[in-house]
Amino acid sequence: MAQFLTRIGQLGLGMAIAGGVVNSALYNVDGGHRAVIFDRFSGIKKEVVGEGTHFYVPWVQRPVLFDIRARPRNVPVITGSKDLQNVNITLRVLFRPVPDELPKIYTTLGVDYDERVLPSITNEVLKAVVAQFDAGELITQRELVSQKVSDELNERAGQFGLILDDISITHLTFGREFTQAVELKQVAQQEAERARFLVEKAEQQKRAAIISAEGDSQAATLLAKSFGDAGEGLVELRRIEAAEDIAYQLAKSRNVVYLPTGQSTLLNLPASS
Template sequence: MAETIDVNAKKTGKVVGGIIAAAAVIITALNSFTAVSAGHSGVVLTFGDVSETVLSEGLHFKIPFIQQVVQIDNRVLKAEVDCSSASKDLQTVSSTIALNYRVRNEASAQIYKEIGPSYEEIIISPAIQECVKAVTAKYTAEQLITERQTISDQMKELLHNKISSYGLELEIFNIITFEFTDEYNAAIEAKQTAQQNALKAEQDLQRIKVEAQQTIEQAQAEAEAYRLKSEQITPQMIAMEYIDKWDGKLPAVAGGDSSSMLIDISEIISSMEQSGGNTKSVPVAAPPVVTVTETAEENNSSEE
């Protein structure tokens, strides 16, 4: 009876041992391979020591329980950092910087060994803060607005030089915002309003000058036309105009034995000149004197 129990126990022990051995083989086999995901590189650790060998994408063999593979993301990553700095004219500037960067494949082991996985907090953010402060201090607040692209290019170049030595590649750099204090914004708005008012006043002044010049030129043209017209008027023309408008009737004069009535055209012209005619500059030739004589006999005969 005892021998039967020992045989069964031995058989059971062999089965359990076989299962354990099979499980160990399976576990060992599974730990002998590692898969590196797309867009990543594998850093090999041997007993915690970083190997210089960097694994590319795909399936790779490793020593089970001795080697470990840490995956480093080599895809384009985004970082956004809020910065505070001072301009050349000591204005407080708040800015937001956004950039795209990536870890170079060949530098994955170096970054993991020297920095670890937190390279954004350790390298990227402090480098951005330093670059923004260094470049902002070279420009006034107004220049930060008007020369934004130039400033962005300088910051990008400076940041690229700082992080490239760590194996980080800067792809895109953007200044999202440049913000100033409320007092400075109010001063800028007041300055713009004053410039607009000055421009409007200058435009109004130019318009007034043009209108005044037009009025002067129009008056000069009218005066010149009037002068030319006046030069064309002669005393003879005035006399003819008067004669053309005369109805041919003479005033009736009653007198003694003899009387006469004289109509002197020159006196008419003279009176017209005194009343507003413009013939003073032209010599007046004495027009003929018309004499009308009536005798007493003619008057008596007409009465009979």
């Protein structure tokens, strides 16, 4: 019985040891990750290990995990424009490695490949592209600048086994002297617009005065012409109208008597006592 129990214990110990060995020979590759295997005798294997649980030889082999999901990175660069203005520009890139290129990336760059590649190639491309435009064009042709940066940066990143899913300029400023010059120019433009408005207002007022004077002159001319055309007839009409008014006023007075003769005779009689 004791011998049997000893054998059971030895078997259990053996199974525990075997389980520990098997467990130590397993590794997991999570979703969105890939692994490359480093072998002490043959170096980095060319095969890329996908997601799931896998075996490796302890001590002889070592799995190296990589995140292949897209990740953002901001790269600030200070460079010069075509007209020698200082430009502070920040580029945001969304990058990920090409899964099949992971053995080469690990061999040549290591796990921190993004730290080694992105700042250098971004700095290089931005300096080359920004130098083709002056400060004003960098603002007015920003879409063209972004397109040129994107094309050249994608080409450079592809040489290192990287994919850039998105490239955008998030920050673009100029030196203090240029900024002050732009502000002074804007103020001068506003003052010029205000002066132009005042000049146009004065011109409109002048035109209005001229038109009003011309209207008054034309009205006076037409009135004088009408008097000239009417001649003595108009004067006689005005005389008759005045006589009628006088007669009407005298008719209302009790001290005035009309005598019907061949011609109307007007006598002023003294008032009765």
